[in-house]
Amino acid sequence: MTQALSVKTGLTLNFSFYGLKYRQKNQWGELIKNHRGKIESLCKTIKESRSICVFTGAGISVPSGIPDFRSATGLYATEYGGFRPEEIISRSFFDKRPEVFYRFYEEKIIFRDAKPNDAHQLFAALEKAGKQVSVVTQNIDGLHEAAGNKNIVELHGSVHRNYCMECNTFYSLDELLKPGDLPRCPKDGALIKPDVVLYEESLDNEIINEALKALASAQLLFVVGTSLTVYPAASFVEYFRGKHRVLMNKSSTHFDGSADYVFNDDAAKVARELGQLLNLF
């Protein structure tokens, strides 16, 4: 039946491809035939959902020019004295060799000119349009905030917050990156540390609770730009209790089978189509 229909409509490629990836009928029992049909169907789902949780990872910021740290791993192995990136951005390394840490951090982790892309903008626009949107992100780039979302849980912190390790005074990114040697607190001369979770550091319990609350209370869940292979992403999405799941990630994930809508595509591109159809862009 499926095959016959796909031959008849000439959508063999789309059909078999998407057919494997998600249910072929939407929640209204309508058959989704192709990409456009899927976008239209998802727009209906969005319109009917009051609360939306968006769980994001590095992939959402790739179209903004921020490379996925994990896929970039290995590229710098020979630089920075032969230290691996994971080693450099660990807490013990920060304590021992802050000068190498900060050189790497400034050159490879901070992207000061990066702007939110259509995927960030879509979720900010939905919030502006009156949806209850909460963002749970693994990213530290601050792009959801820049796009205008108000309700954001930053699991791994943000490059925009930095604090004195002695007196806890907070400093902006500009203050952190002032030219000179190591960033030090003007009040007491102690080292300033980015408020980001380094390797060997654990996530803040309060933040975990906020994230789980956001996941558990939403009707619609978007998982964007994460392969859900690394803790905490994989276990967090299990807390979602709502009806519909959407997956937007370039490569397929183990989550695809349980999602109502799967887009193994560029998140910004899919978001643009959705935003246009919803008259948000």
Ligand SMILES: [Zn+2]
């Ligand atoms: Zn201080």
